[in-house]
Amino acid sequence: MFEGLTEKLERAFKVLKGQGHITEINVADTVKEIRKALLDADVSYKVAKQFTDEVKQKALGQNVLTAISPGQLMVKIVHDELVALMGGQKTELNLKESPTVILMAGLQGSGKTTFSAKLAHFIKTKKGRRPLLVACDVYRPAAIEQLKVLGEQIGVEVYTEEGNNNPVKIAKNAVAYARDKSGHQVVIIDTAGRLAVDEEMMNEIAAIKQAINPHEILFVVDAMTGQDAVNTAKAFNDRIDFDGVVLTKLDGDTRGGAALTIRSVVNKPIKFVGLGEKMDAIDIFYPERMADRILGMGDIVSLVEKAQEQFDAEEARKLQKKLAQDQFNLEDFLQQIRQIKKMGNVKDLMSMIPGMGKMVKDLDIDDNAFKGIEAIIQSMTPEERQNPTILNGSRRKRIALGSGTDVAEVNRLIKQFEETRRLMKMVAGGGAKQQLLKQAAKAKKRR
Numbered sequence: 001m002f003e004g005l006t007e008k009l010e011r012a013f014k015v016l017k018g019q020g021h022i023t024e025i026n027v028a029d030t031v032k033e034i035r036k037a038l039l040d041a042d043v044s045y046k047v048a049k050q051f052t053d054e055v056k057q058k059a060l061g062q063n064v065l066t067a068i069s070p071g072q073l074m075v076k077i078v079h080d081e082l083v084a085l086m087g088g089q090k091t092e093l094n095l096k097e098s099p100t101v102i103l104m105a106g107l108q109g110s111g112k113t114t115f116s117a118k119l120a121h122f123i124k125t126k127k128g129r130r131p132l133l134v135a136c137d138v139y140r141p142a143a144i145e146q147l148k149v150l151g152e153q154i155g156v157e158v159y160t161e162e163g164n165n166n167p168v169k170i171a172k173n174a175v176a177y178a179r180d181k182s183g184h185q186v187v188i189i190d191t192a193g194r195l196a197v198d199e200e201m202m203n204e205i206a207a208i209k210q211a212i213n214p215h216e217i218l219f220v221v222d223a224m225t226g227q228d229a230v231n232t233a234k235a236f237n238d239r240i241d242f243d244g245v246v247l248t249k250l251d252g253d254t255r256g257g258a259a260l261t262i263r264s265v266v267n268k269p270i271k272f273v274g275l276g277e278k279m280d281a282i283d284i285f286y287p288e289r290m291a292d293r294i295l296g297m298g299d300i301v302s303l304v305e306k307a308q309e310q311f312d313a314e315e316a317r318k319l320q321k322k323l324a325q326d327q328f329n330l331e332d333f334l335q336q337i338r339q340i341k342k343m344g345n346v347k348d349l350m351s352m353i354p355g356m357g358k359m360v361k362d363l364d365i366d367d368n369a370f371k372g373i374e375a376i377i378q379s380m381t382p383e384e385r386q387n388p389t390i391l392n393g394s395r396r397k398r399i400a401l402g403s404g405t406d407v408a409e410v411n412r413l414i415k416q417f418e419e420t421r422r423l424m425k426m427v428a429g430g431g432a433k434q435q436l437l438k439q440a441a442k443a444k445k446r447r
Helices: 003-016 024-040 045-060 070-085 112-126 143-154 168-184 201-213 227-241 257-266 287-294 300-310 311-324 328-341 346-351 371-378 382-386 391-403 407-430 432-446
Strands: 100-106 131-136 155-160 186-193 218-221 244-250 271-274 282-284
Touching: 003 070, 003 391, 024 070, 045 070, 045 143, 045 168, 070 257, 100 112, 100 201, 100 227, 100 257, 112 131, 112 143, 112 186, 112 218, 112 244, 112 282, 131 143, 131 168, 143 244, 155 168, 155 186, 168 186, 168 201, 186 201, 218 227, 218 328, 227 257, 257 271, 271 328, 271 407, 328 371, 328 382, 371 391, 371 407, 371 432, 391 407
Parallel strands: 100 186, 100 218, 131 155, 131 186, 218 244, 244 271
Antiparallel strands: 271 282
């Protein structure tokens, strides 16, 4: 995410590296490089110029503290300006009404239908509400079927009206159904998109808005379309005055221009980002955390939150007790791997650790990286998993044969397990969460 922009900003800050103080000349050179980096990331020239003018003004107005180098000070100024540019703070969904009606809008291919299902899953699992998905895309082939499949996958009802090709009536009927009969607390209406902004599409989405008076209108946009995404957002906002933006495919090869520009152009907050195809690949948009990642500082707070979501407190207590008594075994090791897999893409998780972004950039980390490890452990008997010390040569040969690997891979896993057990025991002594939060505090100080 934003690797190209991160690298170019780092090069810009190097202009000030080793400088004893800030001057108009070295600030001008740095700002020029920052503006170039933003333009290369598909940020509009107007926004890039306003941003760098603000950075320059603040840099020249600062007294450099003894403990802070000019380069560090510039990083902090740019960080604060990035946070402001992207909205300052997170903006929550308005879920006060019951049922809350959420209208989804956007172009065809933006990931609107998939995100509608992701949002339903988020509301069901994270907010404890009962959502209803509504299929109002009556034009795209298989759009209704796609929503049905996704709804079944996440255990959410999908409202459809076979033979009705009037999306306005379908939306009205769905809201009435949720309000009067079904007990659903949130209604998410997936509407049709087009390949480009056109009057027919705008008239239709405006008619649906007028008919159902939604509490939230979310504009879904493909982050990989760059500046075109911003132009589309402006056209939609001028017509339907949406409440927030959703950036999908932010995990792709995006230059970041949409994320950095869209807030200042439409004056509407980015509320969510989509980071993959899985139904749980959805995050609330935090401007400060995104600024951290853009500047290569990682995102340790999000990493801790993801861990907390997946690791049960009681199970964590039992694990810590096992570690303290040196009883951590391969069965526990397998369970930890499965928990980590639930947290998301391994490469993305590693990039959240401060200082790791550059290291993992060129690494080819497959989502199935743990598959071989799982196969080896599952080829062991319960006794072998509980007591790895009995794994002699003949047992290891049998395990290698059963898992489709070789003895060298089995030996490597046993060695990794022993190293992991030692590391986890050490971390458990001070508390894993405290260790991560200390890293977060250090990252904040560096700013």
